[in-house]
Amino acid sequence: MNFATFDLNLLRVLDALFREGSTVKAGERLALSQSAVSGALSRLRQGLNDPLFVRHGNRLVATDYANGLREPVREELERLEQILAPPAAFDPATACGAFRIAASDFFADLLMPKLGDLLQKRAPGIRAQLVDLVPHDYVASLEQRNADIALIPDAAMPEWVNRAPLFHSPFKVIARRANPGLSGVIPGAVMPMDVFCALHHVLFSPEGNLAAMGDAALAQVGKKRQVAMTVPVFSGVCRAVSESDLIALVPAQLAEKVAPTFGLRVFEPPMQIDPPLIIGIWHKRSDRTPLAVWMREQVFDLLRALEV
CATH class of the missing domain: 3.40.190.10 (Periplasmic binding protein-like II)
Structure with missing residues (x-):
């Protein structure tokens, strides 16, 4: 068998045939026609170089080779189902992990004490880390500092970055x-x-x-x-x-x-200085990561309260 060209969808058909012992009933389980299941069985036989099933009265009986595949195929399909299942509801009280914030030390005073108190009370298993911004290229902090968010003055962003306005800083x-x-x-x-x-x-x-x-x-x-x-x-x-x-x-x-x-x-300063807008930025790859989503919400809520 050439695994590179093998259609893994056929494993679902094989599992249904093991369970049902009939191309008709396997088709009903998979919402496929009987002819579609028969065609898939033919491809399986060709790909695996074995008859796989022989007819015994009204039922299909697995060959010895096929019987050896029954449990491994079922276990692998169940494992894939678990891997691809939507993530469980996020519970900050039991969550564990780390969240890295790239920012100037300005935020060591204005963010980290309140964030530390919040995490101690609501998410004691989550560790917050404040790291330096990358000089001259703040956006690069998301990659070079492996930061989950960066807190920076407003600027044009590349396509792969998401942003949220937080507060003005006069x-x-x-x-x-x-x-x-x-x-x-x-x-x-x-x-x-x-x-x-x-x-x-x-x-x-x-x-x-x-x-x-x-x-x-x-x-x-x-x-x-x-x-x-x-x-x-x-x-x-x-x-x-x-x-x-x-x-x-x-x-x-x-x-x-x-x-x-x-x-x-x-x-007050004697000259007019337009207050910069401070924004939070993050890589789009973590848009739906449960821990990152929850932490962004907590950090951004704390920072928006700094608007004067």
């Missing part, structure tokens, strides 16, 4: 409470442009760039700021500001979250 200025350059400036108010440009800045940049969205916004009004250092993680930016007279532009949600912990004051 900017605030942070400074330590004792910063002498901000004497008389009321927290929550707009930081004067001359003060903003005179003070030295910490810039978040994983790549070490010396300019970002804030600099583009300043350039539109003919201004520049003084970048004293770059730091690849937001936690480092906040720490540097809290222990020096440097200031920084950071996402508003992060500023409000960490200000009490780091002893910071928060101000």
